[in-house]
Amino acid sequence: MASEQTREGELAALDSAGSETQRKTHVNLGQRLYAWRAGLAMLAGLFILGLIPTIYDQIFGFSSGFQLHNLSMIGILIIAALAQNILTGYAAQPSLGNAAFFGVSAYLLTWLTTDLNQPYWVGILLAVLASALLGVIVGGPALRVSGTYLAIATLGLVTIAGALLNLWDTTAGRQDYQLNNLPAFLGDDHALYYFVFIIVVILIFLVYHLLHARVGRAWIAIRDNETAAEAFGINLASYKLQAFVVSAVLTGLAGALYATWAQTASSSMSSLDQTIAFLAMIVVGGLGSITGSVLGAIFVGFIPILLGQLPSPLAVGSFQIQVSILNTGIYGLLLLLALIFFPTGLSSLIGRGGNLLRRVGKRGGTQ
Amino acid sequence: MNESQKTPLLEIRGLTVRFGGLLAINELDLHIAEGEIFALVGPNGAGKTTVLNCINALIKPAAGSIQFAGQELLKQPAYKRAALGIGRTFQQLQLFTSMSVLDNLLTAQHAHLRSGLLMGLLPFGPGKREDARARERARETLALLGLAQYADRPAGSLPFGAQKLIGVARALVLRPRLVLLDEPAAGVPPQEVDELAASLRNWRAELGTTLLLIEHNMHIVQAVADRVCVLDYGSKLAEGEPKAVLSNPAVLEAYLGREASKQVAQAAIEVSQGVSHAES
Amino acid sequence: MLWTEANAMLAFLQVVIAGLVTGSLYGLLALGIVLIYRTTGVLNFAYGAIGALCAGFLYILITGPQLNFWLALLVTLLFALVVGIVLERGFARPVLHAPVFTKAIATLALALVLETLAQAIWPQLASPQHFFTPFEGKALNLHGLYISAIDIVILVVTALLMLGLNLFLTRTRQGIAMRAMADNIPASRLMGAPVGRIFMVVWALGALVATISAVLLASRQELISVQFMDPVLLLAFVGAVLGGLDSLPGALLGGILIGLADNILGYVLAGHTLGPLNISDPGIRETLIFGGFVLVLLLRPQGLWGRALLRRV
Numbered sequence: 001m002a003s004e005q006t007r008e009g010e011l012a013a014l015d016s017a018g019s020e021t022q023r024k025t026h027v028n029l030g031q032r033l034y035a036w037r038a039g040l041a042m043l044a045g046l047f048i049l050g051l052i053p054t055i056y057d058q059i060f061g062f063s064s065g066f067q068l069h070n071l072s073m074i075g076i077l078i079i080a081a082l083a084q085n086i087l088t089g090y091a092a093q094p095s096l097g098n099a100a101f102f103g104v105s106a107y108l109l110t111w112l113t114t115d116l117n118q119p120y121w122v123g124i125l126l127a128v129l130a131s132a133l134l135g136v137i138v139g140g141p142a143l144r145v146s147g148t149y150l151a152i153a154t155l156g157l158v159t160i161a162g163a164l165l166n167l168w169d170t171t172a173g174r175q176d177y178q179l180n181n182l183p184a185f186l187g188d189d190h191a192l193y194y195f196v197f198i199i200v201v202i203l204i205f206l207v208y209h210l211l212h213a214r215v216g217r218a219w220i221a222i223r224d225n226e227t228a229a230e231a232f233g234i235n236l237a238s239y240k241l242q243a244f245v246v247s248a249v250l251t252g253l254a255g256a257l258y259a260t261w262a263q264t265a266s267s268s269m270s271s272l273d274q275t276i277a278f279l280a281m282i283v284v285g286g287l288g289s290i291t292g293s294v295l296g297a298i299f300v301g302f303i304p305i306l307l308g309q310l311p312s313p314l315a316v317g318s319f320q321i322q323v324s325i326l327n328t329g330i331y332g333l334l335l336l337l338a339l340i341f342f343p344t345g346l347s348s349l350i351g352r353g354g355n356l357l358r359r360v361g362k363r364g365g366t367q
Numbered sequence: 368m369n370e371s372q373k374t375p376l377l378e379i380r381g382l383t384v385r386f387g388g389l390l391a392i393n394e395l396d397l398h399i400a401e402g403e404i405f406a407l408v409g410p411n412g413a414g415k416t417t418v419l420n421c422i423n424a425l426i427k428p429a430a431g432s433i434q435f436a437g438q439e440l441l442k443q444p445a446y447k448r449a450a451l452g453i454g455r456t457f458q459q460l461q462l463f464t465s466m467s468v469l470d471n472l473l474t475a476q477h478a479h480l481r482s483g484l485l486m487g488l489l490p491f492g493p494g495k496r497e498d499a500r501a502r503e504r505a506r507e508t509l510a511l512l513g514l515a516q517y518a519d520r521p522a523g524s525l526p527f528g529a530q531k532l533i534g535v536a537r538a539l540v541l542r543p544r545l546v547l548l549d550e551p552a553a554g555v556p557p558q559e560v561d562e563l564a565a566s567l568r569n570w571r572a573e574l575g576t577t578l579l580l581i582e583h584n585m586h587i588v589q590a591v592a593d594r595v596c597v598l599d600y601g602s603k604l605a606e607g608e609p610k611a612v613l614s615n616p617a618v619l620e621a622y623l624g625r626e627a628s629k630q631v632a633q634a635a636i637e638v639s640q641g642v643s644h645a646e647s
Numbered sequence: 648m649l650w651t652e653a654n655a656m657l658a659f660l661q662v663v664i665a666g667l668v669t670g671s672l673y674g675l676l677a678l679g680i681v682l683i684y685r686t687t688g689v690l691n692f693a694y695g696a697i698g699a700l701c702a703g704f705l706y707i708l709i710t711g712p713q714l715n716f717w718l719a720l721l722v723t724l725l726f727a728l729v730v731g732i733v734l735e736r737g738f739a740r741p742v743l744h745a746p747v748f749t750k751a752i753a754t755l756a757l758a759l760v761l762e763t764l765a766q767a768i769w770p771q772l773a774s775p776q777h778f779f780t781p782f783e784g785k786a787l788n789l790h791g792l793y794i795s796a797i798d799i800v801i802l803v804v805t806a807l808l809m810l811g812l813n814l815f816l817t818r819t820r821q822g823i824a825m826r827a828m829a830d831n832i833p834a835s836r837l838m839g840a841p842v843g844r845i846f847m848v849v850w851a852l853g854a855l856v857a858t859i860s861a862v863l864l865a866s867r868q869e870l871i872s873v874q875f876m877d878p879v880l881l882l883a884f885v886g887a888v889l890g891g892l893d894s895l896p897g898a899l900l901g902g903i904l905i906g907l908a909d910n911i912l913g914y915v916l917a918g919h920t921l922g923p924l925n926i927s928d929p930g931i932r933e934t935l936i937f938g939g940f941v942l943v944l945l946l947r948p949q950g951l952w953g954r955a956l957l958r959r960v
Contacts, residue, residue, distance in 0.1 A: 151690075231455050
């Protein structure tokens with residue numbers, strides 16, 4: 001039809017006209033720094049990450065508790081936090097079931113490598129694929145349920161998974177499921193650290209681009225306004241399901257890595273406590289923010305380590321406090337304080353820092 | 368504009384909507400030609416927004432058909448209708464408040480873009496290319512509406528007037544053939560209404576868009592609408608050119624009630640007879 | 648022949664009664680959960696810990712200064728009200744404007760703090776202690792059907808509380824204001840409802856119900872420890888959601904259903920095995936209960952007695 005042709009022509013004309021809205025701006029050092037801040041930050045971060053093993057050994061020797069081994073665990077937590085944030089912070093699905101994927105994937109990897117004697121890499125691949133499948137199985141029916149109902153229902157799934165995994169252990173007559181058949185290099189703390197963090201960096205890179213692409217925008221649109229999202233062509237069911245699958249895959253990967261790190265799989269990986277850890281990470285760090293996921297993982301991962309360093313019993317005046325009892329309480333208190341003072345998450349701090357750079361840049365350019 | 372268009376762009380036939388036992392829309396027939404500015408008016412609760420919601424698939428009608436450019440809309444699920452060339456603004460704005468204005472317009476183009484999960488992961492490639500083109504289109508639309516300075520601000524942080532315009536920009540960015548405007552003049556101060564009327568006529572002229580608007584503000588309806596349809600309790604009360612329809616006594620009665628419309632009619636007669644009436 | 652059939656029937660009835668009693672305990676907790684949820688929008692995961700703290704207080708009053716049980720109970724109930732008010736001021740206020748998810752995690756953090764507090768003040772409660780009540784060892788025998796005194800007390804108290812709450816919510820000004828708030832906080836504020844005071848009443852009332860549930864549970868188990876409410880809390884939540892989160896009777900019924908399911912399944916599966924699997928394992932029971940719960944939600948996403956959600960444009 002004639003009108004359609006003119007419309008096509010219009011759009012084409014707009015595309016090729018280039019951006020008339022761009023004007024020449026004064027570029028000064030401040031503004032250049034601001035524009036390159038992302039790149040600089042990344043490079044700096046990678047550099048530091050690469051150096052950490054050496055720094056660690058210099059500072060802490062091999063003091064127990066501050067081992068490099070624990071940093072690797074934090075890397076794994078970062079992956080799990082990203083996963084939970086994608087599902088709950090971006091796509092706004094209050095699903096608390098990720099711990100089930102975490103535990104099941106760990107058991108699957110252990111089963112494949114220890115009992116079925118498959119090579120480690122095959123085990124990881126299959127565990128991740130299985131997580132994707134589980135994501136579809138859980139995500140499909142989850143579309144029917146929403147809000148608090150979805151939250152408690154997925155908690156139910158975590159309990160079921162935990163109970164079944166525990167039953168498997170009991171029937172097989174074991175306490176936890178030992179992971180054997182690891183590639184030799186993964187037993188070394190340094191190698192494990194690099195292994196985990198290379199994966200973390202790659203994942204952050206990929207997730208960042210995903211969240212800024214069409215799919216990510218669809219998720220945010222669903223979170224902000226489902227009605228408008230639909231009116232503008234977003235297939236709600238499809239995108240919610242995609243969020244479930246992506247989240248399940250990432251959590252499954254985290255679970256397999258955790259089993260690798262601990263060299264065991266235990267049914268407590270699919271438990272209420274684990275779910276609380278996942279949620280605490282994204283809530284403290286910041287919903288809907290990659291930085292938030294990282295910060296939250298560091299918070300949740302480090303505090304127990306730091307608390308473990310306190311001398312026990314602690315002498316305060318004439319009182320002797322058994323600090324070990326207080327550990328969970330202090331953790332809870334810190335968590336509570338973090339939430340009261342940063343209800344939108346620690347990532348809001350970073351926002352303020354970014355604004356500072358912006359102001360410095362602007363000041364230079366307005367002269 | 369295509370005046371020679373024989374098939375109407377939007378054809379609603381026998382539309383019936385029920386909410387529980389309440390008959391919200393009763394066998395409504397509407398034809399809107401391409402390039403028209405068509406206003407749907409009526410007292411509160413007459414069912415105007417419900418009609419828009421049916422076109423958008425937010426509500427499922429009990430009976431009837433809605434044909435858009437020859438295609439039966441009611442067979443399409445909600446998310447497919449945007450791709451057909453229908454844009455919409457909402458009474459409650461319904462912006463994506465946590466996104467920047469630019470991202471709002473990018474998201475609005477969702478139906479015309481194609482990158483999925485795999486393409487989205489990559490920092491280069493067809494996904495990023497089509498996003499760049501979409502970003503250009505978004506900036507052009509913002510410039511067209513004078514909103515360019517807001518491009519990177521979070522949509523939720525802007526003043527109401529700006530947010531309304533962003534809602535319009537969002538509806539227009541895909542250059543749709545039909546735009547559904549839900550009370551565009553609501554919350555607009557009286558001195559800016561004329562500006563709004565001019566803008567609406569402008570868009571129709573420059574972009575060739577057909578506009579279907581719901582309005583309470585008769586001033587703007589008279590100023591821009593080619594044709595008006597009055598709804599009352601879900602049925603068509605009158606249809607035609609604005610001047611004729613809006614002075615129709617049945618229409619006045621529907622809006623004001625029998626006594627009040629008698630008074631208005633009386634006042635109109637007295638004014639035309641040169642007698643001034645002092646009302647408290 | 649008749650004897651064993653009568654025996655089987657008796658045994659089953661026994662199980663049903665036990666289920667009703669357990670269910671009432673879950674239901675009471677669910678009541679409090681839904682009460683707080685509907686009026687303040689907060690899913691209070693610290694609910695069990697609040698009850699445990701106050702029940703611990705009762706235990707200390709009985710074992711320390713050796714107070715009479717009923718006097719100690721009265722003091723404890725007052726203590727519960729105070730705890731509720733303190734929590735409303737010290738905890739609920741600061742997190743009032745946080746997003747819903749954050750508030751939920753905050754209650755979890757609160758639970759950790761409360762549990763640690765209880766353990767720090769009363770270190771003897773770190774491991775299960777015998778909970779002394781005047782109901783111990785007393786039971787009613789109806790033709791072979793045993794109903795212990797505490798079971799009767801639980802059923803009676805639950806019924807009374809349900810009636811009392813219902814009256815409170817429908818007949819008193821506070822209660823009606825609370826129900827108005829459940830639907831729309833800004834609107835009720837505009838109508839002059841003292842929102843702050845109502846929040847306080849809600850939390851105090853909630854703490855009271857939690858304490859009563861905790862005391863009843865401890866009396867029935869004859870055991871108390873700092874974390875003794877934890878396993879019950881999740882099931883109470885399931886009961887509340889099953890009932891639909893919309894009404895108090897729904898919550899109670901949801902809890903009762905869970906209790907019945909728990910006990911009947913336990914009875915039916917006891918001692919059986921499926922090949923190498925020991926299906927009387929509590930894990931299987933948990934799986935079946937939660938599995939059933941998920942299935943019901945899939946069929947009725949708003950819960951059994953909940954209102955379907957509407958979307959407004």
